[in-house]
Amino acid sequence: MSEQSPQPEQKPWMIYGANGYTGELIAREAARRGYKPILAGRSPGKIQALADELGLGTMAFSLDNVEQATRQIKGMSLVLNCAGPFSATAEPMMNACIAARANYLDITGEIAVFELSQSLSDKARSAGIVLCPGVGFDVIPTDCVAASLKAALPDATHLALGFDSRSGFSPGTAKTSVEGLAQGGKVRRDGKIVTVPLAYEVRRIDFGDGEKEAMTIPWGDVSTAYHSTGIPNIKVFIPGSPRMIKSAQKANYLRPLLGIKFVQKLIKARIAKTVKGPDEATREKMPTFVWGEATNSRGEKKTARIRTANGYSLTITGSLAVIEHLMENQHTGGAYTPSTLVGAELVARLPESGELVIQ
Incomplete structure (x- = not known):
């Protein structure tokens, strides 16, 4: 510290x-x-x-x-x-x-x-x-990347953000993720937040530690990056193995079940008993790679990267x-x-x- x-x-x-x-x-x-x-x-x-x-x-x-x-x-x-x-x-x-x-x-x-x-x-x-x-x-690194890209490309119309982090979940983060699965994916399109399937888009991205397959997630920057930059089209990505991406896409069929309060309560009770956040030694070994890409209507592009501490x-x-x-x-x-x-x-x-x- x-x-x-x-x-x-x-x-x-x-x-x-x-x-x-x-x-x-x-x-x-x-x-x-x-x-x-x-x-x-x-x-x-x-x-x-x-x-x-x-x-x-x-x-x-x-x-x-x-x-x-x-x-x-x-x-x-x-x-x-x-x-x-x-x-x-x-x-x-x-x-x-x-x-x-x-x-x-x-x-x-x-x-x-x-x-x-x-x-x-x-x-x-x-x-x-x-x-x-x-x-x-959530969301300092990606928000700062978004604002920096807006300064570098003031007329950007599309913004993609993402991060490569190997952190484990704390109990609170795990519970929030369960709620998020029930609500589906989110992107910003023409200034509006819209619901899309989980793992809606898959593409290869070099977050700063080598190119990896990545999928969209409903991360907070779908809201904050718009208020920071005014860029109307925003997506957020994380890397995932083919198995992880396929599991996320299959979860789209379970969303009605995940939205039931009783099911949420059962899953969260299980999380409270089994999930522990990473200890200090684990956190110190796991840096995070943050990436962003801004594009304007003429196809001009700016890419940003920064390595940060564990989340x-x-x-x-x-x-x-x-x-x-x-x-x-x-x-x-x-x-x-x-x-x-x-x-x-x-x-x-x-x-x-x-x-x-x-x-």
């Missing part, structure tokens, strides 16, 4: 969902840097031990009642929401933050959450607070970089993406990132 000296804090801030895999990693690094976030979540017992170990304060509340949550958040300068699935937590927390006049950040990759933040932009502007979901691996490690340093930015800078209220809030150079400044190269 970086050896940054902590900046002075004007107001307290909160990590909600600090007992989760990623929330705990961020809390530990924040404490190592000398910060004193309030650790919060639904269950006091699950966060108290961590808070005692790190010498931090705690708060326990659910998001079932926005008014009650607002009272708990009152006085905070910002809330970093790490409690997934964000399909359940983002809306009440965003509304509570708007009411409490606290900046809202989270580490989601869910398209619906990004679109929600944009729909609440006017309310956030009136309250004078920032809404910026996606301040982790979970980048989420730790990326979220704290955005928090530090908000501590040091004032922004007009409203909905932002990481690149519109901090700048397209954010990803290249993070530990273990290489140079962002555009050709």
